Amino acid sequence: MRFKRTVILLFFTVLLVAGMPSADGLRPVEAFSPQVIQHGASGEDVIELQARLQYLGFYNGKIDGVFGWGTYWALRNFQYEFGLEIDGMAGTKTKQKLEKASEYDKGFVQEQIRKGKKFTHYGGTPKEQQVKNGGKEQTGKKENEQKDEGTPAEPTAVNVPGGFSQNDIRLMANAVHGEARGEPYEGKVAVAAVILNRVESPTFPNTVSGVIFEPRAFTAVADGQIWLTPNESAEQAVLDAINGWDPTGEATYYFNPNTATSDWIWSRPQIKQIGKHIFCM
């Protein structure tokens, strides 16, 4: 009986000790997760990769957690200098070499990212000199920040498809949400695809905003429904359309057969119906 109790006690002690280092954030060795990091990835591993490459002086860009071209060339240069296979991917060997050659002050990096400060992570320079003042104002945000403590810092940048900004995507999501919020997902992608097909078409304006705000083009714009806040599925649908998905088969018009008032629209060659909308050329 007593033996059992000792075992249980021992067990708990081990648990406690094992749990401790991560609990107070003083884990001595910070290392990558086992994933292979490649161009286009984003997340914590990328933050670490950028910070380590910067520590060694290969990477001079912002530590933003998105594996872009700057990171790619930095990694290749590192692989070249350290005699590794130059493939621009951070696999096991590359990560081991990096971990050996550099230091990564996780606490420092994550804190600066959370605070929204401009900072660098070069080796051999005191940390205090690498933080620029400014960034997020401290007043009134204190509560939020304290809540953030402990949660891993998020990347401060996002991937955007070539030729589009986050604002372009948001504006399109507004239009898609206003026009197709009751539609199935593919119906939303379809509306977004029509907007893009119009941008490409010579008979329509050449900008996303030009197409959306063209007078009498979209009912949601005319009656102000475009200013409803779009949900995530609308933004997803826009991203899919921009990335090349077009369920409509290159349609430039669509209409709802139950509410369409113009006879002309019925004369367009129809391609298909998705949800409530008929798509046509």
Add this chain to the structure above:
Amino acid sequence: MIRWILIAVLALAVGATGIWGYQEHQEKNAILVQAENTYQRSFHDLSYHMDLLHDQIGTTLAMNTKERLSPQLADIWRLTSEAHNDVGQLPLALLPFNKTEEFLSDIGDFSYNTAIRDLEKDPLTDGEVNNLESLYDKSGEIRDELRKVQHLVLENNLRWMDVQLALATNDKQADNTIVDGFKTVEKTVEGYTEGNLGVSMTGTSNKKHEYQFLNGENINKKQALKKAQALFEVRDASDIKITKSGDGAEVATYSASFHKAGRDGYMDMSVKGGHPLSLIINREVKDPGISLNEGMNKAEDYLKDLKMEDMELFQSSQYNNVGVYNFLYTQEDVRMYPDSVQVKVALDNGDVLGFTSRDYYLNHKERDLPDPELTAEEAKDKVNHNVKIQENRLAVIENDSGEEVLTHEFLGVLGDDTYRIFINASNGAEEKVEKLQGAEAKFDDAV
């Protein structure tokens, strides 16, 4: 009696006035919305044109030959005029915005003068290149400031009509985030002085042509259903709805869809040969459990299952918890840019959530590749010497006139930007210069 008639007439008059008033009100609102939309359009156009202007100037920096530079500069000239026009449409008359307009006209003058000059005899001087570089920096700053304003406008549903009112009445109380934003833009430009005075959308603008390369026997609805069932991974075929495309379709397709248990799917497959052209599966995607790299392997396996051989990854991007992969067909190690396929993978468990191969089936064929007449070294010589070349290979692209050409593809770095440059392998012409887009910083909502 007369009293009752009077009351009835008056009541009618009141009612009529009410209806009339309501109609007037409706009309006024409709016109307000329309006026607002016009402002919004100009504003978003302005910020889009500034985006594009910045990219185009950046691309110019990496160009070398007259054949590319002159049209590029002409395009910049056109964009400045468009942007200038957009500014003119906004109710900013009461706001000092002239510095920005001057800046735009400076770029306009510069690009016009250099575009009409014979750059063969009289190439860009170092001073002009320096000037271009400072224009590039400045336009980048303006773009960023405008994007910030744009973000605030979209996030908080700001109205230009309110700005107009605020400006007209000089009302300090009104929310004038837009006004403040534009003042910041103006300040940014002030740093640019006249003393300094001394580049396109990435997507290939495919010329529309027929799907000539779809092959195989026509399939019927039953076969289509079977294929769709396999691709959707749905157990019960009766959950899938199949329709055939109408007369307007460029290529006859079967469209299949299902909605079940939180999963929606939609796909098109060609009637001829039953090739899947596009597939979307929508479901909630949880936090990433696998890496972008593992996702790539899943995407590759998927293509193999579809019997698409010799596909090479050309680009991968992670958007939150999905990975989007762009593959190109390669023939004898030459990349075929027109034959592209996109695959979308959920990074929570590696399911394929999307697939589109329209471009592939539109363009794909076995090509007779000529031997390049220029070696990579000779072609490299045609690239702007300021660009540090890192990688090169052979590629087939569609040029501006929509013809497929064999080129030497170079990936190079200039300043902080990476460029993809294509040099024609038979005559050395600079076919295309692209500035590759990096990540965009998230907006700080605390502003």
